[in-house]
Amino acid sequence: xxxxxxxxxxxxxxxxxxxxxxxxxxxxxxxxxxxxxxxxxxxxxxxxxxxxxxxxxxxxxxxxxxxxxxxxxxxxxxxxxxxxxxxxxxxxxxxxxxxxxxxxxxxxxxxxxxxxxxxxxxxxxxxxxxxxxxxxxxxxxxxxxxxxxxxxxxxxxxxxxxxxxxxxxxxxxxxxxxxxxxxxxxxxxxxxxxxxxxxxxxxxxxxxxxxxxxxxxxxxxxxxxxxxxxxxxxxxxxxxxxxxxxxxxxxxxxxxxxxxxxxxxxxxxxxxxxxxxxxxxxxxxxxxxxxxxxxxxxxxxxxxxxxxxxxxxxxxxxxxxxxxxxxxxxxxxxxxxxxxxxxxxxxxxxxxxxxxxxxxxxxxxxxxxxxxxxxxxxxxxxxxxxxxxxxxxxxxxxxxxxxxxxxxxxxxxxxxxxxxxxxxxxxxxx
Amino acid sequence: xxxxxxxxxxxxxxxxxxxxxxxxxxxxxxxxxxxxxxxxxxxxxxxxxxxxxxxxxxxxxxxxxxxxxxxxxxxxxxxxxxxxxxxxxxxxxxxxxxxxxxxxxxxxxxxxxxxxxxxxxxxxxxxxxxxxxxxxxxxxxxxxxxxxxxxxxxxxxxxxxxxxxxxxxxxxx
Numbered sequence: 001x002x003x004x005x006x007x008x009x010x011x012x013x014x015x016x017x018x019x020x021x022x023x024x025x026x027x028x029x030x031x032x033x034x035x036x037x038x039x040x041x042x043x044x045x046x047x048x049x050x051x052x053x054x055x056x057x058x059x060x061x062x063x064x065x066x067x068x069x070x071x072x073x074x075x076x077x078x079x080x081x082x083x084x085x086x087x088x089x090x091x092x093x094x095x096x097x098x099x100x101x102x103x104x105x106x107x108x109x110x111x112x113x114x115x116x117x118x119x120x121x122x123x124x125x126x127x128x129x130x131x132x133x134x135x136x137x138x139x140x141x142x143x144x145x146x147x148x149x150x151x152x153x154x155x156x157x158x159x160x161x162x163x164x165x166x167x168x169x170x171x172x173x174x175x176x177x178x179x180x181x182x183x184x185x186x187x188x189x190x191x192x193x194x195x196x197x198x199x200x201x202x203x204x205x206x207x208x209x210x211x212x213x214x215x216x217x218x219x220x221x222x223x224x225x226x227x228x229x230x231x232x233x234x235x236x237x238x239x240x241x242x243x244x245x246x247x248x249x250x251x252x253x254x255x256x257x258x259x260x261x262x263x264x265x266x267x268x269x270x271x272x273x274x275x276x277x278x279x280x281x282x283x284x285x286x287x288x289x290x291x292x293x294x295x296x297x298x299x300x301x302x303x304x305x306x307x308x309x310x311x312x313x314x315x316x317x318x319x320x321x322x323x324x325x326x327x328x329x330x331x332x333x334x335x336x337x338x339x340x341x342x343x344x345x346x347x348x349x350x351x352x353x354x355x356x357x358x359x360x361x362x363x364x365x366x367x368x369x370x371x372x373x374x375x376x377x378x379x380x381x382x383x384x385x386x387x388x389x390x391x392x393x394x395x396x397x398x399x400x401x402x403x404x405x406x407x408x409x410x411x412x413x414x415x416x417x418x419x420x421x422x423x424x425x426x427x428x429x430x
Numbered sequence: 431x432x433x434x435x436x437x438x439x440x441x442x443x444x445x446x447x448x449x450x451x452x453x454x455x456x457x458x459x460x461x462x463x464x465x466x467x468x469x470x471x472x473x474x475x476x477x478x479x480x481x482x483x484x485x486x487x488x489x490x491x492x493x494x495x496x497x498x499x500x501x502x503x504x505x506x507x508x509x510x511x512x513x514x515x516x517x518x519x520x521x522x523x524x525x526x527x528x529x530x531x532x533x534x535x536x537x538x539x540x541x542x543x544x545x546x547x548x549x550x551x552x553x554x555x556x557x558x559x560x561x562x563x564x565x566x567x568x569x570x571x572x573x574x575x576x577x578x579x580x581x582x583x584x585x586x587x588x589x590x591x592x593x594x595x596x597x598x599x600x601x602x603x
Contacts, residue, residue, distance in 0.1 A: 014530055017491035021498045021522070026586050028502065035571030036505055036515045040498065042567045043519050043560030045593075047526075052597040090552060093539035113539040117548065145539070150556070151530055 002063040002082075005144065007155035015051070015152045018044045051152030059086040062142050062159040064096075070166045073263075077102060077129040077165050079139055084122035091147035092118040094125065100137030102129035102167070112139075118146070133259055134169040134266070136308055138162055166308060169266040196234035204228045239280070239293045239330050240272045242303075243353075245339030245346050246285030249312035257365045261338040262307045264363055264407060264415060268336055269303050281306045282328060284321070284349055286313030290328050314343075321349045321356075333358060340365040341393045354400055362397055363415055366408040437546065438535035442483040445528035449476045452497045452521045456504040459514045464506030472500035479525065483532050490529060498522060512568045519564035520557050527553040 025041015028034075060083065067078040081096060096112040104110040106128035114125050129137060140162035146155045204217050207227035215229040242265045249258035269279045273295065280293035281303050291306045293299075321329065329335065335358045339346050353360045397404050405414040453472030460468045475496030482490040501518040504510060531549060541549050 012530075012533075013487050013490050014526060014533075017494040018526070020491060020495050023590070024495070024498065026590070030583055030586055032505075034505055035568060036510055036512075037502060038571070039512075039515050039564045039567040040501060040519045040522065043523055043563045044526075046560065046563055047523075047556070049593055049597075053593070090549075091534065093534070093537060095537075095539060107542065109540075109542075111538060111540065113537075115534065115539040115541045116545055145537075151534070 002061045002084075003159050003161045005060045005062055005157040005159045007058065007060060007146070007157040009057070010154050010156055012152050012154065015048070018048045018051070018152065022048050047150050048152070051148060051150040055148030055153040056087050058089070058146050058155060060084070060144065060146060060155075060157065062144065062161060064140050064142060064159075064161050064163045066139065066163040066165050069164065070168055071131060072168050073131050073134050075131060076105065077127075077131060077137055077167075079127040079129075079163060079165075081125040081127065081139075081142065082122050083118065083125070083142075083144065084120075085118050085146060086120075087146075088117075088119045089146050089148070090117055091145075091151060092116050092123060093145040093147075094123075095143040096125075096127065096139055097141070097143070098129075098137070098139050100129075100167075101133050101135050102131045102137050104128075105130045131167045133256075134167050134263060134308065137165045137167060139164075166304070168304065169263040169307070197232065200233040202231040202233050204230055237276045237278065237295070238272075239278045239333035240269070241280045241282060241293065241329055241333050241335045241358075242269050243282045243284055243335055243337040243339075243349070244307070244310060245337070245342070246283045246287075246289075246310055246312050247314055247343035247346060248285075248340065257340045257342075258310060258312050260365055260407065260409075261340070262310050264365075265338050266304070266307050268338075268415065269307075270300070273300050273303070279303055280328065280333075282324070283310055284319065284346065285343075286315040286317070286319075288319065288324065290324065292327060293330060293333065319345045319349070321352050329353065329356065329358060331357070335360040336363060337361070338363045338365070341390050344393070347393050347396055350397060350402060351400055354402060360402055362402055362404040364394060364404055364406045366406050435535050435538075435540055437540055438532050441528045441532035441535060442480075445483060445525050445532060446476060446480050448521050448524040448528060449479050449493075449497055452518060452525065453500055455514060455518055455521065456501045459501075459510045460504035461507045464503040467503035467506070468500045471496050471503060475500055479529065483529060487533055490533075494522065494526060494529075497525060512565070515568060516561050516564045520561040523557045523560040524553070527556055 022041050022045035025037045025039075026045060029037030029039075029041065063082040065080050065082070067080070071077055081094065083092060083094060085092065093115045094113065098104075098112055104112060104127070106126055107114070112127060116123055116125075127139070131137070140159070142159040142161065144157055144159070148154065204220055205228065207216065207229050211229045215231075217228045217230050220228040244261050244265050246258065249256055265281065269281065272279050276295060278293040278295045279299060281291045283289040283306065289306060289309075291299075291302045294302065335350075335353050337346070337350050337353075337360065339350075339362065341347060341364055350360055350362060394404055407414050449472075453469065453476060456468040456472055457465055475493050478489045478493035478496060482488065482493050501522075504514075531553070540546075
């Protein structure tokens with residue numbers, strides 16, 4: 001939307017300098033009777049005359065437009081800034097403040113600031129950003145300065161218009177679901193343990209009244225005598241809660257553990273939403289936040305918004321899942337915790353969920369990357385102790401029977417291993 | 431430490447260089463009486479200019495006035511060649527225009543590509559036109575004008591009053 005910018009006039013300090021030389025030259029020459037002083041002062045008087053008398057107040061309109069409001073990490077964000085003025089100016093300066101993590105690809109020098117001539121035609125300025133990680137990129141509000149003749153007078157203003165682009169985490173690598181052991185009664189992608197209509201073969205049994213003829217296994221019937229029918233497991237949807245540890249965010253070598261946690265959480269959530277599961281997100285840290293389980297496009301957006309707003313916050317307050325509303329973790333919901341296990345309270349929370357009967361598994365963000373290779377002896381020792389502490393926390397979870405996988409770097413394949421490890425055999429031999 | 435953009439760097443160096451040339455020109459054109467004053471004011475002007483361009487623009491009016499005063503001292507006690515006067519006006523205009531470019535570049539909004547060349551052309555045009563005006567004034571000074579000091583003073587005051595009036599009307603808008 002085009003916005004009319006409210007402008008304030010500012011006089012340049014050069015105006016004072018030029019006025020002093022012009023007046024000093026003209027009157028000094030007159031008093032001293034030296035035309036040389038007048039000759040020096042006259043060009044400055046001319047500049048002053050042109051710079052002040054010819055200056056007109058402009059009416060400036062600004063429009064900032066991003067081409068799309070969502071991109072996936074790795075893609076480019078394109079935005080266009082359009083400025084139109086009612087007067088021509090030799091200098092239109094525009095600053096476009098930005099918040100986010102993307103790198104500026106255009107302008108080539110990386111500065112989102114321009115100085116241009118402007119005429120009656122709108123000035124269009126292109127911006128191209130290369131996204132490297134998920135998050136929110138925002139442009140604006142635009143600051144601009146339009147100069148009068150010889151830049152002795154300027155008009156300065158700020159437009160309120162802001163463009164926001166959400167950078168979604170890359171979701172292309174996770175192609176397996178975490179099997180839900182307690183699916184709901186709604187059709188979905190998880191194979192239920194009970195028998196019913198479905199595709200997954202369960203077992204064969206003798207024919208009972210009411211069985212459909214298409215279920216008869218003619219091969220087994222001919223071998224065993226009598227009528228035998230096939231039984232199947234129905235496919236059902238499930239509830240999944242992704243528990244993201246927001247107690248801490250370590251950035252060894254610029255890699256953020258929280259960023260990786262959110263990326264994995266998004267991939268898991270996306271996969272399950274695609275499979276018609278209900279997915280909820282809980283950010284568990286200094287300030288717990290949550291999105292109740294839901295399905296469909298609305299849930300996808302809610303989960304995305306919650307994940308994009310994730311930030312690390314630490315405090316010493318007592319944090320427990322028991323302080324959260326019960327419906328945040330519905331009965332039978334599967335829980336996957338994505339954590340660096342930096343805080344003991346997270347371990348306690350996971351254990352609490354297991355005690356409540358939730359099928360819980362843990363994706364541990366690799367702690368091995370902690371620290372630079374060259375460090376003082378005491379630092380190395382401290383890191384070794386820290387690693388031992390983390391290992392102990394992991395063992396504590398494993399002792400409770402919670403499957404834990406470790407994710408190193410950007411590789412999310414261990415999550416798939418978790419899916420395979422947790423898949424219980426549904427087929428039973430008769 | 432913030433890195434200076436090359437444009438700001440180049441323009442600031444150019445302005446200081448032009449300021450130094452004003453001092454050299456003033457010192458060369460000055461008689462023995464005025465040389466000391468020309469030198470002191472000139473060096474002060476260049477120092478203030480350098481400070482204004484690097485630290486903050488607050489000292490800029492004083493710097494330009496000091497450079498102009500430096501040339502004024504060179505006029506003391508003897509007649510100066512018209513080319514030196516025009517040259518001084520051109521150099522002072524160059525100082526002003528390059529300083530303005532440096533101040534603009536300090537804001538971070540830089541001209542790119544052809545815009546930079548157009549700015550350079552504009553500066554040259556201002557200096558050339560300013561020199562022509564200066565030359566014209568010198569030529570006009572040689573013409574026999576009836577009247578005396580009072581008539582000239584009234585004429586200049588009237589011109590400045592008209593200028594001030596028009597400017598104030600514009601300013602109020």
